[in-house]
Amino acid sequence: MTAGERTRATTRARLLASGKALFATQGLHHITTHDIAAHAGVAAGTFYNHFRDKAALFREITDEALAELTRRLDSVVDVKEDLEKGVRLQATALVGFAADNRDLIRILFSREADATAVQTDVLQLMADRSAAVRRELVANGTMPAEIDPEVFAQALIGMWARVVAWWAEDTSRMPREVVIETLTQIQLRGTHPQPKPSI
Amino acid sequence: MTAGERTRATTRARLLASGKALFATQGLHHITTHDIAAHAGVAAGTFYNHFRDKAALFREITDEALAELTRRLDSVVDVKEDLEKGVRLQATALVGFAADNRDLIRILFSREADATAVQTDVLQLMADRSAAVRRELVANGTMPAEIDPEVFAQALIGMWARVVAWWAEDTSRMPREVVIETLTQIQLRGTHPQPKPSI
Amino acid sequence: MTAGERTRATTRARLLASGKALFATQGLHHITTHDIAAHAGVAAGTFYNHFRDKAALFREITDEALAELTRRLDSVVDVKEDLEKGVRLQATALVGFAADNRDLIRILFSREADATAVQTDVLQLMADRSAAVRRELVANGTMPAEIDPEVFAQALIGMWARVVAWWAEDTSRMPREVVIETLTQIQLRGTHPQPKPSI
Amino acid sequence: MTAGERTRATTRARLLASGKALFATQGLHHITTHDIAAHAGVAAGTFYNHFRDKAALFREITDEALAELTRRLDSVVDVKEDLEKGVRLQATALVGFAADNRDLIRILFSREADATAVQTDVLQLMADRSAAVRRELVANGTMPAEIDPEVFAQALIGMWARVVAWWAEDTSRMPREVVIETLTQIQLRGTHPQPKPSI
DNA sequence: GATGAATGAGGCTTCATTCAT
DNA sequence: GATGAATGAAGCCTCATTCAT
Incomplete structure (x- = not known):
């Protein structure tokens, strides 16, 4: 050079x-x-x-950010091995990315990310990926059919994006571990878990 | 007149x-x-x-929409009575509002809704309401402490907003019942429910 | 009626x-x-x-004001009789009009009075009148030829307009008598009177 | 550069x-x-x-013009030395400035010069300067107390502004010397000088 | 005659983008 | 490649004036 x-x-x-x-x-x-x-x-x-123009810079920033986020999420051990562990590791990766890239998170998960003309919606890309994985899990019976893969994907991405964008605005709002734990619990047990059946 | x-x-x-x-x-x-x-x-x-200006019109639209949505969600029977029924009814109300007000949903749940100067973020308002309710439920032991009320509220609102905005774009994407059922299941059991313990 | x-x-x-x-x-x-x-x-x-339009209202106001001011100035006894008395009475009439019609003065003697399209300049009208009178006085030797009637008229009107507009903005700035006396003295002796020749 | x-x-x-x-x-x-x-x-x-905007341009033009005019007036020999000479030289400087800057004169001495928001009135600035000088002259007895410094300043500035703006509109109206001489005479002897006492 | 909603030309200002140096 | 002055389309908003009721 x-x-x-x-x-x-x-x-x-x-x-x-x-x-x-x-x-x-x-x-x-x-x-x-x-x-x-x-x-x-x-x-x-x-x-x-x-x-080329302002949109190109914006696009480049979001593309880069999405690639890095995807890389981090993908590097997590396979979810199928151990469900709880997998879910927690993904939440950890997500929150870690947010901590390391607060600016990117706020750009990536703002709705302006899809306001740019001729641009693919970043969140939609993530949702599509999630939906594809999910369809397999439903197909082979690992995940219940009552949860539609498409709707699930939108819900997951929406939840992640909002929580992480909110936290990235001011990370002192909440200890990182609480964010991770709450995301994990919601995924494993729901937002409104029913009491475990006593024996 | x-x-x-x-x-x-x-x-x-x-x-x-x-x-x-x-x-x-x-x-x-x-x-x-x-x-x-x-x-x-x-x-x-x-x-x-x-x-007065463009922002005022936008603001009026979102205020009105938020009021109506809030009204619908509030008219649901008390969640405490029957957890499953309450959660499902809220999801039904939410999706019903989306079906009846597709334009409003897309405005309300776009991030531009908070881009307007001197405006409170609509989603944040909803999150604050949810968090307040949740704190009570955690305090009296109805809901588990592992799920932080603040994080929960952001997660719930993010999930709702994204799912409903996505669906409202094109309601033929998915039968209304599937959206309702999936939201309900996710809230009650999580996105990644663990297999029910076999006896 | x-x-x-x-x-x-x-x-x-x-x-x-x-x-x-x-x-x-x-x-x-x-x-x-x-x-x-x-x-x-x-x-x-x-x-x-x-x-007819905004200009017409403005015009009517200024016309009316000018007529009244002219009437008051004209009602003063003939200047030729007694120079000092005539000058003082005119100053008195002018200041009296200002005191009675503070709003009109500020309109009449603002330059906006001639900003209106197709409008005769109020001050110019007054100047023209003064110049005509003056020309006579110069012609018959009552007033010195060193003072050109046209220039004199512009000077007199400019002086009057500014002093009176300034005073009308806030009449507590200066006792009315001081305004009258100063205008009189300036007219009779100049702004920079030379010391009277001692005998 | x-x-x-x-x-x-x-x-x-x-x-x-x-x-x-x-x-x-x-x-x-x-x-x-x-x-x-x-x-x-x-x-x-x-x-x-x-x-920045139209007012800024206007302001810059008037500021510059005022500075130049002030410079010219200040460069005149001290009035106290020889009253008549001083007054005549100031009138000469004023009229010379008008001849050299006809556009500026019309802007400076239009009332719009003070219509601009957040702007100091140019004429008022000149009046303030004149009043300050005058107060001294009255205090030390050089100028008569019957002529109030404040009123005098408004009168002088009003007279100057109007005469010079009128002349600048069309300098062929009047020979420059006549304007100068008339202004000088008015200042030294008044607009209505009383006949000199015969011995 | 009074009303006041509607009109639409026109002014101010911003800013993404170009291009000569 | 860097510079930064210039460009001009486009947007927001005002307000004198009209006209149907």
């Missing part, structure tokens, strides 16, 4: 970082390309040397 | 209706006051005879 | 009064026809039953 | 010049930012690259 290339890469990285920081706190619509360039310490026109 | 007042009320209603329809499909930011006026069949300036 | 005519006249008078009060404090451009109608306690459309 | 900076400065200067020309002939309210931009040969948005 030449010196020029290094400079270019640095500029690009700074624009990305500025985009993350500003989109997270102000949202897509309130931030201008000038804001981002200024925050990155470059000229307004430089923005367009690196990104 | 005089003729003039009737005319005025009609115009106002048409603007409201146009706002609902357009916001639901295009979102707050993509719709202009001119769009709304044109859709309502009135001149651009007429918009401002009825609403 | 029928009852209807009396009502109509009353409405007109109230619009005029409202116009005076509002134009005086806020200026022509900051006041809307709605403001005037509202202040007068009538509907917006009623304004146009009495005045 | 780089080429870009030169271009920018040129654009700014053209906007300022256009503002002066247009405000002088049409007034603040009748001129739009688009008018100014078009007159300057730039796009509408360019205006806002150089001035």
Whole structure:
């Protein structure tokens, strides 16, 4: 990599970082390309040397974030082995990602993530993945048929997104462990668990 | 009511209706006051005879929608009587509201609902209500302490909002009963219910 | 005069009064026809039953004011009789008019008075009158030729307008007598009178 | 100064010049930012690259004009030395400024100069300066107490502003020397000088 | 004549994007 | 590649005026 290339890469990285920081706190619509360039310490026109337009930067940020989140969730041991352990590990991975990428979470799980024209909805992508996995589990009887895979996927993603976006806004709101434990319990037992049948 | 007042009320209603329809499909930011006026069949300036600005119209739509939704949820019989029945009735009320007010649902449960300046987040309001109820139930032992009331509330609202917004986009996606049943099952047993202990 | 005519006249008078009060404090451009109608306690459309447009109302106010001011200045005894007495009486009449018609003064002597389209400049009218009188006085040697009648007229009117508009804004700024005396002295002796030659 | 900076400065200067020309002939309210931009040969948005808004441009023009006028008036030799000479030199400076800056005069001495929000009245500033100087002269007996410093200042400024604005509209109305001489005579002897006492 | 809802032209301002340097 | 001035389309909102009741 030449010196020029290094400079270019640095500029690009700074624009990305500025985009993350500003989109997270102000949202897509309130931030201008000038804001981002200024925050990155470059000229307004430089923005367009690196990104086709504002949507492209936003898209790149969300794509990257989604890839990383997906990677973390996938690296969890197979859920089928031990249901409780699997669910808890996934919740842990999700919350860990949120802690490490607070800005990204707020961007990813804001509804503006799908306001951008010609863009796939990030949450929908996650839901689709979940639904596919679920369909298998229902098919082979591991999961009950009363819970429809599509609806389940929307519910799961909605729950995750909201909880994690809420927590990422201010992580001092709640100890990380409580968030993980609550998500786990809800998944394993429901939001309104019925008392366990006494013997 | 005089003729003039009737005319005025009609115009106002048409603007409201146009706002609902357009916001639901295009979102707050993509719709202009001119769009709304044109859709309502009135001149651009007429918009401002009825609403201070675009945010005021949006706010009025969401406030009204929230009030109606709250009313429906509250009219359900007390959950404490019969847990399963209560949960199912609430899900039924929620889904019924979505079926009757598809546009409102999509507005209410879009994140743009909190993008408007000086506005309370609709979902947060619902979450606060849920959290308050839940704290009581945990306090008197009806609900398990492992599920934190705050986190629970965010999870419940996130789940509801996403499922219902998704379904309202295209209600032919899924029979209404399946949505209700799945929401009910998830609340009572979790997304990943453990197999019932065999005897 | 029928009852209807009396009502109509009353409405007109109230619009005029409202116009005076509002134009005086806020200026022509900051006041809307709605403001005037509202202040007068009538509907917006009623304004146009009495005045062709906003300029017409403004014009009528200034015309009326100018006529009254002219009347008062003209009623002063002839200046030629006794120079000092005449000058002082005119100053007295001017300041008296200001005291009695503070709103009118502020409208009449604001530059907005000539901002209205197709309107004769009120101050210019006064200047023209003064210049004409002056030309005679110069011609017959009563007044010195070093003081050009045209320039004199602009100077006199400018001085009067500014002093009186300033005082009318807040008459507690200065005792009325001081205003009169100063105007008189300036006219008789100049702003920078040279010391009287000692014998 | 780089080429870009030169271009920018040129654009700014053209906007300022256009503002002066247009405000002088049409007034603040009748001129739009688009008018100014078009007159300057730039796009509408360019205006806002150089001035926050229309008022800022207007303010800048008047501030600059006031500074220059003040500079000219201040550069005159001290009035106390020789009363007649001092008064005449000030009148000469004032009229010279008007001849050199006809547009500025019409803007500066229009009442719109104080119509702009959050703006100090230019004429009032001049009056305040004059009043302060005058108070001293009265205090030390150089000027007669019958002429109140505050009223005097309003009168002087009103007279100057009107005469000079009138003359600047069309300088062929009157030879420059006549304007100067008349202003001088009025200040030294009054508008209605009493015949000199014969011995 | 009074009413007041409706009209719509027009002004101000923002900002994503381009392009000459 | 970086710069940043310029662009101009587009949006929000105001308000003088009209007109049906």
